[in-house]
Amino acid sequence: MKRSLLIFGALAALVVCGLVLAPLLVPQKQLKAQIAESFETATGWKLRLDGRTSVDLFPTLAIEVDNVGVAGVARADGIEFARVEKARFELNSLRLLTGGNIIRNIELVEPKWTLEFDQKGDASWQPQLSEGEEGEASLVAANIAGRVASFMQQLDLDTVSIQKGVVSYSEPEQEAPIVLSEIDLVLNFEHDGDGLTAEGAFNQSEERYVVGGRVGSVTALSEARATSVEAHVTGPTQEKVRFNGQLAFGARPVGTLQVSVELPSLAAVAAQHDAAFPEGVGSGALTSELQFRQRGVRTKDLSITAGSVGFGGTIALNYLEDGYELKGQVSGQSLNFEQLLRLVGLDAPASGFANVDASFYGVGQSYDELVAALEVDGGAILRKGRVADIRLPDMLAVEGRDEALDDMDLTFVFSGLSQPLQLQGTARWHGEPIVLQGGLRSDANIDLAFSSEMFSGSLTGPYSLRDGFDGIFAFQTDDFSNFARWYGRPLPRYLRGQKLELSGQFEADDSGVAFENARFVLDDTSLKGTGRLDTGEVPKLSGELEVAHASFDKMFSRSDEKNDKGEGAYDFSVLRSFDLDLALSIQDLKLGALRGRNAELKAALSDGRLALDVARVGLYQGEGAGKLLLNGATVKPGISAEFSLKGIDAAPFLASLSDMPRVDGNLYAEMDVNTSGKTPSDLWVNMGGALSFQLGNGMLHELDVDRLVASVGGKGITGWPFTDNDQTEFSSWGADVIFDQGTAEFQALTLQSKTALVEGRGAINIKDGEVLWYLQPSLLDQSKLDDEGAATTQTADMAPLKIRGSINLPSFEPVDVQEYASASFGDVKQTQKLSEKLAKDLETAKTVEEAQRLRAAAARDAAVASPEAAKDVAAEPAVLAQPSAEDNDVTTASVGDGDLPPLAEGAVANTDTSKVVMPVAKPGEASTPAVAATAPKKSRVIAAPKRDLKRRDVVPRGPGNVNVEAVADGTADPDATLSSLEEAFGMPAGFLSD
Structure with missing residues (x-):
């Protein structure tokens, strides 16, 4: 008995040693060749396993291969669409002896997939078709996921895991590739059935997304038969997208999916795409049934909500021989006007309701063409709307007064490509009726005009949710002084006038307004340029300005009254009202009767002292240059001048003084x-x-x-x-x-x-x-x-x-x-x-x-x-x-x-x-x-x-003098006398004295 036990123990020890040593006896080249052949047969892709190889015995038997490559039909050009830094294959030791698939688990470390389309439309991952599969390229390409899953099932794998993967996707006309990084994904195969589950996460634009899903039958997926599909994605702001239904993945998917999208914060989602929504815009949701057919995709029971407003409608995408056709209809009734304003990036208290009914249609060979050719028809109506708490820059705001637009009756018309959105209607501003007219052009530029009996203006240029309005604002009135009184901001004397025109690009912030290519015209005074107006206790204007006509008479006086000598009084106190840092070019200037032209100077005003550094000013056929200081910091106006005049025509110049x-x-x-x-x-x-x-x-x-x-x-x-x-x-x-x-x-x-x-x-x-x-x-x-x-x-x-x-x-x-x-x-x-x-x-x-x-x-x-x-x-x-x-x-x-x-x-x-x-x-x-x-x-x-x-x-002044009395009594200096006579008669020096 003891002998039998010893013999049985020895045999058991030999079996264990065999199981341990068997992998070492199997040639590694044979193992890699078996794996590559199985992979290529199942998927049509070439698998390169020529990197450094190592074998691990503990904790499980495994082979690790460095620098693995995968290529499709483009392999002939030396292109591999996938590379893996390290691939680890865990082996089943018993199957080395009994036969069958020897791989249990696969682990891919730092894989990178480069998915590209060339100019001909061929994909970099196109698999190599075997004989007898010609004409099935579209089917094979569409069914790659099923083929890969089928291959894994054939290998009788338990899991496939991916660590720190990267996917890069690009098309010929694409500005930059779409990149998914830090991909961590685990695929689990169900042994009691034919299903496959996936759980993982990835990064896009430094934002983390969690993904998961399940395929009911891997066999049906690989054979382009219908199977249950479920997928979900959770974004960085807890936005969720879910798909659930039955699909068959052939040349085109066929089946039905229930789709739901939940956006807890529309503002947070918009911020991820460089757009700005007010925080009060609320949440958003979308639900619909997607019906996939051979000829296209359409929605059923579409519902879209954004905060307190909701839309319904239908959308259909049809496949054409050489492109796509997109059409649909969206409508909404009694929509909250305040919420609609938030959806276009405006956060202001508002009231009123709007109705929307619009349809759209477009045809194109690509997504970009489809969007570019999209035509929208229909319209929207707003009645008795109101927008309150309109914020104006401090320099324009009236203290203690809320700005608002009342009685807004607006009609929006969607029509065609050249002018996709047109607007017309009326409103009231402080009781003044205003007519609004304009729209949105096909190039995404706003063209909106407003007018009343007292003023008119326009907004022209690009507008986006990300950048806001970045166009030209224009305003004009034929009675500026009367408009200022009506508006509630009396004007200083030097700004009073009749016709005012203002235009340019303006960008306001908390500390002031920057302007570019601005133009300001007040009666005969006009200027244009680029700069900034900083608001504060003392406003400051800085920049570079070109002035066509400038008159300073009203700026340095408070009234037109004259004293008994016919003189007006100067008042430089206005210099204490603002600061300046300007480079000026003045075409025509006027101060009293004095006229100048083509002046180039720099003006620096601070604490009531205006320093002018005049490089040149044309004065009556001549020119002047120098430095002037106008002092308004003291009770009496002060002037300092260090100035040069050259070649001035004296008659008009002196007459002006x-x-x-x-x-x-x-x-x-x-x-x-x-x-x-x-x-x-x-x-x-x-x-x-x-x-x-x-x-x-x-x-x-x-x-x-x-x-x-x-x-x-x-x-x-x-x-x-x-x-x-x-x-x-x-x-x-x-x-x-x-x-x-x-x-x-x-x-x-x-x-x-x-x-x-x-x-x-x-x-x-x-x-x-x-x-x-x-x-x-x-x-x-x-x-x-x-x-x-x-x-x-x-x-x-x-x-x-x-x-x-x-x-x-x-x-x-x-x-x-x-x-x-x-x-x-x-x-x-x-x-x-x-x-x-x-x-x-x-x-x-x-x-x-x-x-x-x-x-x-x-x-x-x-x-x-x-x-x-x-x-x-x-x-x-x-x-x-x-x-x-x-x-x-x-x-x-x-x-x-x-x-x-x-x-x-x-x-x-x-x-x-x-x-x-x-x-x-x-x-x-x-x-x-x-x-x-x-x-x-x-x-x-x-x-x-x-x-x-x-x-x-x-x-006058004069040459040397001769003392006649000294000459008469003989006491004069002869040399001095002779020198004086030489000077007096213009003789050369020494003519008499030498």
Whole structure:
């Protein structure tokens, strides 16, 4: 007995060892070949198993193969539509000895399927048909799932599992492939029947979906016979899709399915597809029976609900020989208007009900063609609708008022492809009847117009649930001021007007409104550009604007009232109402009578201070450039200017500034001034800084300077000898002016006419109109006037003149040379930088040489007359010195941000504006007798009426002087005397003294 037990135990041990060692004795190539052959026979696909192979004994017997590939008919091109990083085949050890299918379970790790259609419509996964199956390609392709399931059943598998799989699907016209990733799926085969169940999950667009289902009979599935089918999908927001019914999967599926879709949150589902629904839109659901036939698919008992609204209808998709036909009908009665608004992305309280009845039809060879050719017919009606709580940007909203559209009676018509949706109807806005008309074009663009007796407008451009409206908004009214009063937002003075037109692309957010290609027209003012308006406690406008016409009169004044002098009051307080950061291009601009063109500038406004950096502005045939600061932060308006004028036509320019005698000529000027005040008179009285100007090749009308000089003689005269037909032609006229404490002090003034040269210096008290000028007239050498190559020379036989008294009725009298030489006004150093800058400007002017010679001589004269400045001014040169190298890049001081002083240091405000005088002008009827002038023609010597002083700076400068008394008693310096005579007669330096 013991021997029998030992023998039986030994045999058992040999059997166990055999079971363990048997797989090792079976060649791996034979196993892989058996698996590949079975797979290809059942499915028509080539299975490549040439990767690295390993065998596991525990916990179960298994073979692992790396880098597995699967190919169909496209294998000849070296294309495999499926690849697996690692395939694990669990084996049945007993069947290695007894025969039969040896694979129990299959595990695929990181498989990737690339499913593509080529331009011919062939699929990358098309299986290789065996002989006798020609003509069945469509059937085989449609029944691939059944073939795979049948193959697995033939292998008598228990499970097939997939880990971290990827499926990529694409078509030729598709923008991007559809990708399912992180696929985890388990297929279980029912041994007590013919069924197959599946459970798993996958990712799409970083969202996780759970899937499951069951096929009642794998055999029926593989043989294209009807079998029960059940499937379900659960999305990331718990949306659920279920299918349940009987289908036969042949060339086309045939059978019936019950379909149900549950969407707990329409807003969450829309967000997954980049669309925006309000949270209050609610849930959605769809139920229907899908009937699959050989000729197409149709719905039965279709029901669609979205929140509180429901639709019913039928849909049919028919198969054509070369495409598809889609048709159907959808209707809904007494639909909640508020819910309909939510479904188009608008969240606003609303009331009213609508009825919808529409049908659709389309034919195409693909889905895209089908949608593009879809025609919708029918319509919808809304009666007594209302939309409340309409939100407007803060800058347009009226505080404490709810915006609403009432009495909305609208008719929507669906008709054709070119205009798939048309709308027409009426509504009321704050009692104003409004007519609405427009629709949706085939290119998904809105074209909606609205109008009333008071205003009109339109919305044109694309609209989508994802991006909202991204088109052009337009609005216009023929009485803007009246519209603003009706609307409840009174306008500031500078925005009042009649005709308003507004258009552009606008995008509002919580902090403001961005605009692109916007156009704004108010009467004669128009602008266009791109930028942003930030709303807040102080609105800020930024961007780039092109202005066709700009008038600033109303912006800087509160009313049209004038004082007793006919002046309006300036008010810069508007600058505290908003901020600016703009690049401006202005075609035409107007400020009072001043006109400009083609201005290029940058405007920065903050805390009531407007800084203008003017690159260029065209002014009366010339141009200007520089920096301006308008200060509205202080009680009195303030202005600072660092500005250059070049080649200005003087007559219209000076006429735009004041009523004064006409002066023709080319004007060049450099200024660095500041002032403050509410009226033009105040601004002139409070002026500080310096000005340097030069007029060339001009004409002074109504005054003959040559005859005025001759009229003084040895007795002098009183009053201005104005005559309508008088005039003085001059080649140059210029001066340097210093404004200080209500006084304009003139240095280096020169005026050269055809026959005389007048030079000098002086001052005008702007507050009371008192003047004190010293002039040195000289007669030019008549013999050289017509010789262009000869130097201009002058005689010194005329006595200096002194002009004093009121600017309206001054006295002219001769004085001795000593008094003229000792007269001093202002500090030459204050205007030196401006004089040098002006000289540089004049280098390109036609009157350069003569103007520079006169200005250089006048500068030396002013330096000699001012002892403090004499030591800083050289006795030479003959022409005005150019700026030093270290000053070449230096400009006058930038406009600062500090408060402007109301008056110059130590000055007292002018309270009696009647004493403020302006430049001399053409006289009125009153006249005052004067000493008769010895002149070849008669003239009237009369008093000029009082006028405010602005630009009347007629005070000369001159070359060197000769002390006649010192020469007579022999005490004069011979070299200085000879040098002065050389300068006076235009001789070369050293002609007499060497």
